[in-house]
Amino acid sequence: MNKRFLSTIAFAGAAAFALAGCSTETGSTGSSSSTAEAESTGGSDAAASDVITVGFAQTGAESGWRSANTDSMKAAFSEDNGFELIFNAADNDPAAQISAVRNFINQGVDAIVIAPVVEDGWDDVLQEAADAGIPVVLEDRTVSASEDLYASWVGLDFHAEGVKAGEWAAAEFGDTETNMVVLEGTTGSAPANERAAGFDEAIAGTGITTIDSQTGDFTRDGGKSVMEGYIANYGLDGIDLVYAHNDDMGLGAIEAIESAGGVPGEDIKIVTIDAVKDGMQALVDGKINYIVECNPLLGEQAAQIVKDVLAGTAVEKAYYVEDQAFTQEQAAEVIDTRPY
Numbered sequence: 487m488n489k490r491f492l493s494t495i496a497f498a499g500a501a502a503f504a505l506a507g508c509s510t511e512t513g514s515t516g517s518s519s520s521t522a523e524a525e526s527t528g529g530s531d532a533a534a535s536d537v538i539t540v541g542f543a544q545t546g547a548e549s550g551w552r553s554a555n556t557d558s559m560k561a562a563f564s565e566d567n568g569f570e571l572i573f574n575a576a577d578n579d580p581a582a583q584i585s586a587v588r589n590f591i592n593q594g595v596d597a598i599v600i601a602p603v604v605e606d607g608w609d610d611v612l613q614e615a616a617d618a619g620i621p622v623v624l625e626d627r628t629v630s631a632s633e634d635l636y637a638s639w640v641g642l643d644f645h646a647e648g649v650k651a652g653e654w655a656a657a658e659f660g661d662t663e664t665n666m667v668v669l670e671g672t673t674g675s676a677p678a679n680e681r682a683a684g685f686d687e688a689i690a691g692t693g694i695t696t697i698d699s700q701t702g703d704f705t706r707d708g709g710k711s712v713m714e715g716y717i718a719n720y721g722l723d724g725i726d727l728v729y730a731h732n733d734d735m736g737l738g739a740i741e742a743i744e745s746a747g748g749v750p751g752e753d754i755k756i757v758t759i760d761a762v763k764d765g766m767q768a769l770v771d772g773k774i775n776y777i778v779e780c781n782p783l784l785g786e787q788a789a790q791i792v793k794d795v796l797a798g799t800a801v802e803k804a805y806y807v808e809d810q811a812f813t814q815e816q817a818a819e820v821i822d823t824r825p826y
């Protein structure tokens with residue numbers, strides 16, 4: 487697979503300041519009754535035939551990362567940029583997301599963009615899109631289906647993110663006997679699978695032991711309730727480290743630790759992934775110890791890929807966007823300039 491690393495700085499600025507464009511919500515059930523509503527309502531000089539109709543099947547609205555990603559997509563797939571966007575958020579239900587994609591196929595959209603909730607189960611509907619001659623571009627998460635079934639993907643290297651988080655933990659704890667609990671992302675999702683694997687590789691041979699690992703579904707509430715269970719089972723003293731697959735679950739864990747009378751970031755160290763605003767603030771406040779970035783501003787790249795694919799311009803199968811990582815001190819330096 488070709489890896490091409492793109493700098494996101496230019497995209498970040500553009501996406502942060504662009505206004506959200508014309509978009510149509512199809513609701514959380516993926517109802518296809520929105521074709522009429524999806525009509526453009528002015529503001530564009532483009533002839534109707536030049537407008538690119540795109541169905542975007544988003545995972546849901548589970549996290550701060552997801553909100554920033556949705557905003558970026560809506561800004562890029564705007565009427566001013568020549569698009570008519572039909573937006574669907576599947577509430578993290580894989581079946582609902584597949585049915586939303588089927589609805590897009592039935593509506594005869596020009597292209598479909600998917601942020602797949604889970605990796606598996608995509609073969610049939612991707613084949614249906616291919617049979618209908620509708621190109622599919624993936625953004626954010628990946629699928630296990632053959633790459634012949636989609637045109638391209640743009641997103642982050644989740645495995646590398648897990649490695650970076652694990653390298654921090656390995657350096658922080660070394661040979662010291664350390665009890666770690668994990669707050670996993672959505673079961674079966676690419677970031678949950680790959681962030682787990684990368685982290686485990688990086689901590690191999692250290693004194694860190696995973697004493698428990700459960701899904702918090704990438705949500706703040708999920709992270710909080712799983713952490714409450716961990717504290718009930720192991721006690722605050724029995725846990726040294728939390729690895730949360732995203733900031734929101736880490737923020738939920740902070741609430742749970744504080745309600746139990748503990749001091750997050752001190753009694754229990756926390757490492758997370760995303761670097762969204764609330765996470766970075768908690769890092770600056772000393773409640774999180776390290777954050778690996780996952781850039782959600784993928785809209786500009788996704789829109790360009792769709793245009794290229796429809797124009798017959800060759801595209802790569804995969805576009806990786808680079809991530810950074812932040813200590814508490816580094817977070818304090820950059821927090822005011824972050825676009826999300």
Ligand code: GYE
Pocket residue numbers: 548549550551552626627677704731732733734759760780
């Ligand atoms: O880390 C998490 C979101 O797929 C990379 O999904 C994305 C993840 C992100 O819910 O916050």
